[in-house]
Amino acid sequence: VAVAEEEAGDEDEKLQARPPVVTVMGHVDHGKTSLLDAIRETNVTAQEAGAITQLIGAYQVEVNGHTITFIDTPGHEAFTAMRARGANVTDIAVLVVAADDGVMPQTIEAIAHAKAAAVPIIVAINKTDLPAAAPDRVKQQLTQHEVVIEDFGGDVPAIPVSAKTKQGLDDLLEHIQLVAEISELKANPERPAEGTIIEAEKDANRGPMATVIVEKGTLRVGDAVVAGESWGKLKAMFDHRGDRIGEATPAMPAEIMGLESVPRAGEPFIVVEDERTARELAEDRRRQSTDGGQQRVTLEALSGEIAAGRTKELNVVIKADVQGSVEAIRGSLDRLSTPEVRLNIIHTGTGAVSESDVMLAAASRAIVVAFNVKADPGGKRLAENEGIDLRNYRIIYELIEDVDRAVKGLIEPVTLEVVDGHAQVRAIFRVRGGRIAGCSVTDGVVRRNSLLKVMRDGEVIHTSRTSSLRHFKDDVREVTAGLECGIGVERFESFQEGDVIEAFHVEQKG
Structure with missing residues (x-):
């Protein structure tokens, strides 16, 4: 493998x-x-x-x-x-x-x-x-x-x-x-390096320091590196004895210096062409995490993937109050696998849902079902951060029924509209290919990938998404409150002064 x-x-x-x-x-x-x-x-x-x-x-x-x-x-x-x-x-x-x-x-x-x-x-x-x-x-x-x-x-x-x-x-x-x-085990040492951050911290004298394992390629001092939302040009590298080194080859651990911020442990890193590319990639990732955050792995979302034929398995972590409950739940869930969809029980245990349980679920795209137990504070916090569906039950029948419906792809996802911001139409401009609304953003933020509602006199007259977003002559990713912009709306041109454009996104509720 x-x-x-x-x-x-x-x-x-x-x-x-x-x-x-x-x-x-x-x-x-x-x-x-x-x-x-x-x-x-x-x-x-x-x-x-x-x-x-x-x-x-x-x-x-x-x-x-x-x-x-x-x-x-x-x-x-x-x-x-x-x-x-x-x-x-x-x-x-x-x-x-x-x-x-x-x-x-x-x-x-x-x-x-x-x-x-x-x-x-x-x-x-x-x-x-x-x-x-x-x-x-x-x-x-x-x-x-x-x-x-x-x-x-x-x-x-x-x-x-x-x-x-x-x-x-x-x-x-x-x-x-x-x-x-x-x-x-083999790797190509001649390519740009890729690997993983094992641990990272901010050193009072040397700034952000990270321990990495190189998986492919050769990492060298002077390389431009991106790890998650962190980036930088490597100023120095040290081996596990603390000696300065100029390069690290596949499977070699090294401590690196030169990142602008402290990356997360477990984050993959890559070497890119230059510092500018590194900064842009890191900023892109930062924006994406601000825009959409982490995609939650919910029972509803997995059920939708099963219904659409995009996934063929459902992974579950079971935690319960006593071993007898664990065995009963396991026995019932084991029978739910079908030739089309395999149900994998990746871990079972008694007692509160811990960080270990949640991390296992995160890595395996699993849901956690908890019967007559709650999550400990660390487990709860991690589930929120990692977007893990932590489901609590007091009746075994309800737990089995929910998982059974998910395996059959029958659970309808519950969606919520989350308002991001509003803009008021002040003028209408004709451009090549149609008309756009000259607006001033009154609150929040309007993004290039926003869903939009055009509202007139409090009534919604059109719903679609942004086709273009400009600040003066520049195409931009987002415009915040207090700034002016030009907004193009897909399949809509009949703007009037005074219309309100509402930007929103949809979240699935787990």
Whole structure:
């Protein structure tokens, strides 16, 4: 899969083998960070070991002459935030499970995130040096969550390790290398760079700093870069040791300096021709997000896509008060798939809807159904920001009925008209191809892509959209209150002085 994706748009002879990018996931107390530290320490000389500090959230190690890139995510939400923004930076997920604690709720969440990303999983059973360690019990538990270990006839390797004694680390690294070889990971280093922002912050002395992983091409100091709504010319780059570098090749992590603002973690970046192009692209994106914001993924919208034949699946995250409710809902929803539309339950769990649940839904274009539970504050806030449909139910029958109607494409979307602004017609001008209204914008904003109503004496006499928008002689994207403009309206020319033009847009209500 990895090769097919990366070869798109690249000539075969330019593709070169690249290191794997490995994300380490798991329960916060199961030794994820200490495992990463132990791997890094085995890879440096004794003199360096005492002084090593990890400066950025990613680093590279050498194993038998091959390089591996590790990403240390603060949580699996961050991993999935990257996918939600269109980045598939990870090639292999290492799932860390403590040999004494076994599979915990956070482990189950991590499994769901790794599976949704469709990346190979390697299990690292950590803390095997403890007296209470029970690796076989861990393997049994994982099988219950559809992670079937090789010992039990599955295809997931499980490596017993100890971050403390460093036992099993070589074995783990060899398995990573093996999975990477099978995946045949390649990239073209000769093209303009593309990649992903792993983390970003504003440094008091150096300004906005971002850690990136290059996925394709070679990133160089002096390149013009766009990441989401941020842009800039790279003034300096540093490797994971903090040393200045001039370029970063595919799968290499680097810290970059020179962006005008702090980008969001998980945002893809691209290199463009020059600074002017970078600025224009970033400003375009900023305008789009102000204009329309994020497209909400609602049950109604997905139902409409199914009815129109644009989508063939419906993804659902289930949260409920108790496990019995989860099983009942899952059992009923499993039966709703049809030959035309597949219903995928991508994650289930008990308790409040968390940020992790919402992020998983965002990356998978899923809806979240909550039975007898609410969202915690972080989950609620994230659902609003990411445009996720969070549906609360108290009666199982209603939940099943709603999802069933969506699968059949029967739910009618509820739409709302949102007024953006008004303009008053002061004069009428004849131009090539018709007539336009010379207006003054009295409130709000009129945009080039606005829907419009022409109103006379309080009555709507025509509804369509903007055909042209000018400020003096310039074509413009928008005109705000207090300014004058010329507005062309599709299929309408019978303006009169005193007419009011109302600009609006339509939102689907979830």
